[in-house]
Amino acid sequence: MARLACYRPTVLSSTRKDAILKTLRSDGEVSVQALAAALSVSTSTIRRDLEALSAEGLLRRVRGGGGRVEPDAIGFGEVSTQSSSEKDAIAMRAAQLVPDGAVVVIDIGTTTARLAHHLRGRRLTVITASLAVVDELRDQDSELIVLGGVLRNNYLSLVGMLTEQALGQLRASLCFLSTSGIRPDGSVMDTTGIEVPVKRAMIAAAERTVLLADSTKFPGTGMLSVCGPEQIGALVTNRGADQATLDTFEAAGTEVITV
Secondary structure (H helix, E strand, O other), X not given: OOOOOOOOOOOXXXXXXXXXXXXXXXXXXXXXXXXXXXXXXXXXXXXXXXXXXXXOOOEEEEOOEEXXXXXXXXXXXXXXXXXXHHHHHHHHHHHOXXXXXXXXXXXXXXXXXXXXXXXXOOOOEEXXXXXXXXXXXXXXXXXXXXXXXXXXXXXXXXXXXXXXXXXXXXXXXXXXXOOOEXXXXXXXEEOOOOOHHHHHHHHHHEEEEEEEOOHHHOOEOOOEEEEOHHHOOEEEEOOOOOHHHXXXXXXXXXXXXXX
């Protein structure tokens, strides 16, 4: 009689995936042990599941378990203190890509706000929906174009149809884009649905898009795709970013700059 080999699926069970995400939505955070007991599987299986869901940007890994992705659960001020030296190095290098007299679009985000700081004293035209960028440049010689829209106070940004319509009337040489996470296939992700159309409009308004992303954004978080790697002209990151993902960007024609 032929012996049957035990087949072990290599993909995450959709039923188990849904159960984990449902638990996270209700409890906020759960432990590996609690999930394993609730779903009648081993802790090693749960750890693999959590890693897979984290890679998809559907949860954030915490010590001993997982936590839900919550848009802007942490405010701008607190996020700006995370990986601050790495973000500043990325922003300083990105500022070197801006020629004098350029028209640039600057996205929301803590690294892009640092970019604005390094552009102080330059004669530029800056288009932005970020109040943090406005604070950095409002007393400078740059011409500052502030996009209208609905205020998201927790993240100091303007969003909505007015923002998108304004971007449709403008053209820039460079767009500096932020992200909440980058998938291994190079997809640029975001956690907040209302920000995604604004980011896409910024990309469409510019001749070249430069993505600023520190190494924690590989894979980071994000449930919605903003664009693929082929729409990114340059990626500025720091040492420690996932090399396989950087290779994907280079294969798509992106200039990868590591600081």
